[in-house]
Every structure is written in C-alpha cells, then in structure tokens.
Amino acid sequence: MEENMKLKKLIAGMLLVMMVAAVFTGCKKEESTGEDNSLQKVKDAGKLVLGLDDSFPPMGFRNEDNKIVGFDIDVATEVCKRMGVELELQPIDWNAKEMELNSGNIDCIWNGMSIDASRQEKMNLSEPYLRNEMIFVVAADSGIETFADLADKAVAVQNGSTAQTILENSDVYDTLKEATSFDDNVTAFLTLEAGGCQAVFLDSVVAEYYITENDKDFVILEENLQEEEYAIGFRKADQKLRDEVQKILSEMKKDGTLGEISAKWFGSDITIVE
Structure with a gap:
C-alpha cells in the first residue's frame, strides 16, 4: 500500500513538472515567434498617433490660430494619407519621449529628432531624412564672432535636447559663465532678446527659420559644434510600421512630393531620403 502511494506521488510529481515545462515552452515559443502587428494595429x-514638441519651428509648432503646423506635420499628413489612416498629433514632454513611446501613448516620435547613440539603442529609427548643424545664435551687435x-x-x-548634450560635452562649455536650460527654444530666444543670456545653442534649421520669420536682429556664428541628422523614432519591436513609413517616404521623394513640402518650408529640397 505504502509503495503504491509513493508511486502515485512520483507520477503526480512528474506530471506536474511536465505541465510546467510545457507551459514554459509554449510561452517561450509564443515570445520567439510573436508576430509584429504594429502596422496592422495602426x-x-x-x-x-505622432508625439511631438509643439514649440519646435519649423518642424512642428503652433501658429497664430493655435493650430499645430510645420514641415514634419505636412510630411506626416501625406504619409498617413497614403497609408489610409488619419494623423493624430499628441504634444508630449520632450524629456519623457521614450516613456511616452514605450507606454503606447504614441506610435512614433516625429519632430526634428536628432540621431544619437542613446536613441539608436532605445528606439527603432527610420533612415535620416534631413541634415542639421548645431550652432550658436547671438545678437548682431554683441561682438561675438567665434567660440x-x-x-x-x-x-x-x-532641456532634454541633443543640443544640451552636445554643448555640455564640448570644450566651449568649460569656458562659459553658465548654460541655462529652458523647456523650448522660443523661450530661449526670448531670453536672448531680453538680455538674460548672450547666446542660444540649437539646431540650425530652427534658428534660421526663427530669425527669418520673426525678423530678429540675430546672427548665426559661422562655426558649428556638430553636424547631425533627423530621424523618426518607433518602438524597438515595431519594425513593420517603421518599414511602411520609410517606404512611403521613399515614394514621396521619388515622385517629388517631399521636395515640394521641403520647398514650402525651406525654399528648396533639402531632404536626404533615398
């Protein structure tokens, strides 16, 4: 009798182990063969749903009617049209962009986002679509001409921009009196205009647009700290969505639509999409 009980316990134990192993194996199989449905979900x-800093002209910003407009917005609108979906703009805290993306609150980050090692590690980036330089803007009568x-x-x-990272890791940074961070570049420019600082460090495409559109007596120093490129950020696993957007961008480049949008905002086609 006792031997029968031991045998039953042994068999029960073996069955339990086999069941656990089967469940674990099934889960691992599901994980390894999990299908990327990112495009289908959209x-x-x-x-x-496009996440952006809505104060980053000319890429994405609010006009006088408080409507979000810009180069990236026009391009994304056309991409969505060709994809057969609507574009939903979701302003986000730029410092929390990765969290917003990975939490599922947004489908992509598309707002003049520079490529760097950290973003390449955390996101699935598109191919570069625009080149940019990191430059200093000063008042025309400041007497400042060089680093x-x-x-x-x-x-x-x-704050939270690649400009901040580049500046803080440069030789110029060590010579400054101070470097103050602001939530957006518009506030930084207003601070420069009010005499609260002597220079603003930012993207050349933003600086050129701001100076021209607002007729400000500012100049851009000839030297730049770094050249960089813009890309669109997707979740690491969202390869199909990323590839579809990339495919449509390439089609827009070939048929001239991308060049037309670029000319509207920059005066010529400065895009580098292949």
Missing part, C-alpha cells in the same frame, strides 16, 4: 485604429568670444558668457539651450 490601420485597425485608423490613425497614427572664443563666448568665454564667460551665458548660453541658453533646450
């Missing part, structure tokens, strides 16, 4: 939802002239001067920069 199509099923009927919209692409050396920035010594003991106060510089404004956008």
Whole structure:
C-alpha cells in the first residue's frame, strides 16, 4: 500500500513538472515567434498617433490660430494619407519621449529628432531624412564672432535636447559663465532678446527659420559644434510600421512630393531620403 502511494506521488510529481515545462515552452515559443502587428494595429485604429514638441519651428509648432503646423506635420499628413489612416498629433514632454513611446501613448516620435547613440539603442529609427548643424545664435551687435568670444558668457539651450548634450560635452562649455536650460527654444530666444543670456545653442534649421520669420536682429556664428541628422523614432519591436513609413517616404521623394513640402518650408529640397 505504502509503495503504491509513493508511486502515485512520483507520477503526480512528474506530471506536474511536465505541465510546467510545457507551459514554459509554449510561452517561450509564443515570445520567439510573436508576430509584429504594429502596422496592422495602426490601420485597425485608423490613425497614427505622432508625439511631438509643439514649440519646435519649423518642424512642428503652433501658429497664430493655435493650430499645430510645420514641415514634419505636412510630411506626416501625406504619409498617413497614403497609408489610409488619419494623423493624430499628441504634444508630449520632450524629456519623457521614450516613456511616452514605450507606454503606447504614441506610435512614433516625429519632430526634428536628432540621431544619437542613446536613441539608436532605445528606439527603432527610420533612415535620416534631413541634415542639421548645431550652432550658436547671438545678437548682431554683441561682438561675438567665434567660440572664443563666448568665454564667460551665458548660453541658453533646450532641456532634454541633443543640443544640451552636445554643448555640455564640448570644450566651449568649460569656458562659459553658465548654460541655462529652458523647456523650448522660443523661450530661449526670448531670453536672448531680453538680455538674460548672450547666446542660444540649437539646431540650425530652427534658428534660421526663427530669425527669418520673426525678423530678429540675430546672427548665426559661422562655426558649428556638430553636424547631425533627423530621424523618426518607433518602438524597438515595431519594425513593420517603421518599414511602411520609410517606404512611403521613399515614394514621396521619388515622385517629388517631399521636395515640394521641403520647398514650402525651406525654399528648396533639402531632404536626404533615398
């Protein structure tokens, strides 16, 4: 009798182990063969939710009617049209962009986002679509013409931007009186205009647009700290969505639509999509 009980316990134990192993193996199989449905989810939802900093002209910003407009917005609108979905714009805290993306609140980050090692590691990036330089803007009558002239001067920069990272890791940074970060570049420019700083460090495409559109007596220093490129950020696993957007961008480049949008905002086709 006792031997029968031991045998039953042994068999029960073996069955339990086999069941656990089967469940574990099934889960692992599901994980390893999990299908990427990122594109289908967007199509099923009927919209692409685009995360952006809505104060980053000319890429994405609010006009006088408080409507979000810009180069990236026009391009994304056309991409969504060809994809058969609506574009939904979702302003986000730029410092929390990765969290917004990975939490599922947005489908992509598309707003003049520079490529760097950290973003390449955390996101699935598109191919570059625009080149950019990181430059200093100063008042025309400031007497500042070179990096050396920035010594003991106060510089404004956008918080959480690649501009901030580049500045803080440069030799110029060590010579500054201070570097103050602001939530957006518009506030940084207003600080420069009010005399609260002597320079703003930011993207050249943003600087050129702001100076021209607002007729400000500012100049851009000839030297730049770094050249970089813009890309669209997707979740790491969302390869199909990323590839579909990339395919449509290439089609827009070939048929001239991308060039037309670029000319509207920059005066010529400065895009680098292949």
